[in-house]
Amino acid sequence: MGQNRKIVVVGSSNTDMIIQIDRFPVPGETLLGKDFRVLPGGKGANQAIAAVRLGGDVALVARLGSDLFGDQSLENFRKEGLDVQGVVQDKLLPSGVAQITVDAAGENTILVASGANNALSTAQVSEHAGLLESADFILMQLEIPLETVRFIVEKYGNNGKKLILNPAPAFHLPEEMYAALHAIIPNQAETRFLTGIGVTNEDTAVHAAAFFHEKGVEVVVITLGAAGAFLSSPGFTGSLPAPEANAVDSTAAGDTFIGAIAAGRCSGMDWKDAVIFANRAAALSVTKYGAQSSIPFLAEVQKHF
Numbered sequence: 001m002g003q004n005r006k007i008v009v010v011g012s013s014n015t016d017m018i019i020q021i022d023r024f025p026v027p028g029e030t031l032l033g034k035d036f037r038v039l040p041g042g043k044g045a046n047q048a049i050a051a052v053r054l055g056g057d058v059a060l061v062a063r064l065g066s067d068l069f070g071d072q073s074l075e076n077f078r079k080e081g082l083d084v085q086g087v088v089q090d091k092l093l094p095s096g097v098a099q100i101t102v103d104a105a106g107e108n109t110i111l112v113a114s115g116a117n118n119a120l121s122t123a124q125v126s127e128h129a130g131l132l133e134s135a136d137f138i139l140m141q142l143e144i145p146l147e148t149v150r151f152i153v154e155k156y157g158n159n160g161k162k163l164i165l166n167p168a169p170a171f172h173l174p175e176e177m178y179a180a181l182h183a184i185i186p187n188q189a190e191t192r193f194l195t196g197i198g199v200t201n202e203d204t205a206v207h208a209a210a211f212f213h214e215k216g217v218e219v220v221v222i223t224l225g226a227a228g229a230f231l232s233s234p235g236f237t238g239s240l241p242a243p244e245a246n247a248v249d250s251t252a253a254g255d256t257f258i259g260a261i262a263a264g265r266c267s268g269m270d271w272k273d274a275v276i277f278a279n280r281a282a283a284l285s286v287t288k289y290g291a292q293s294s295i296p297f298l299a300e301v302q303k304h305f
């Protein structure tokens, strides 16, 4: 990989509490689960760690609690090689946690208690303006206040920075935000929520992508789970299938994909090659349990493909 431009991820960090189960419980039902694990997660942190493991130069802007989970997360970020000057430990709020269940097919349900993530404010972003100004790509999700995401989009979107938004979990976005985004990367459920279009084939994917393009987004990538992704970009439009994988846990496959896109683009790949690279990284991630524990390193992706 050649040039290496800088990625700044502004997003959440959680500690994931994961229980493996045969099937998901229905409301009112108690089920006995299997294995229980406590592992690092959060969409922002997962995407930052994917990007750094896959060769990116990455800084994270996040908010943790001043508690054991916060201390462990910060230590983990340093160990992974992230620039942590934008990571703050809130004095009052607890670190974010996520309660995750993973069924026998590797599908998951996730419930997040945001804690300090909800206090990742415009003020914190402004305090680290130098970091954001040094970025080539700014990567965001929606597990932090929408007001903060909107502030970044308004301030940096038309300022030469390439903003990539993963609209997860899905919220309706102010119309004017779209025009300042370089790329949007939703999954099928998020696409349906935002566009009203169920992506079931290439025609519906083109139709959904047009919804975002008409609002001013240059590049649209719709992730399709095990089927790979649909890319709609100036250089290439079409489906890019994922390699087959023996899936045990799909948690953070999307985060791995998005971090890989950022790392790939920053190393000089065009969008098509970056999506192919991201499909490979995400396929490896589903073969292991957990979020960050499943994200591959660049050498593993290169070895397998």
Ligand code: RIB
Binding pocket: 012, 014, 015, 016, 040, 041, 042, 043, 046, 097, 098, 110, 112, 143, 251, 252, 254, 255, 291
């Ligand atoms: O995308 C997976 C992540 O969603 C988990 O790590 C969990 O913390 C939630 O943020």
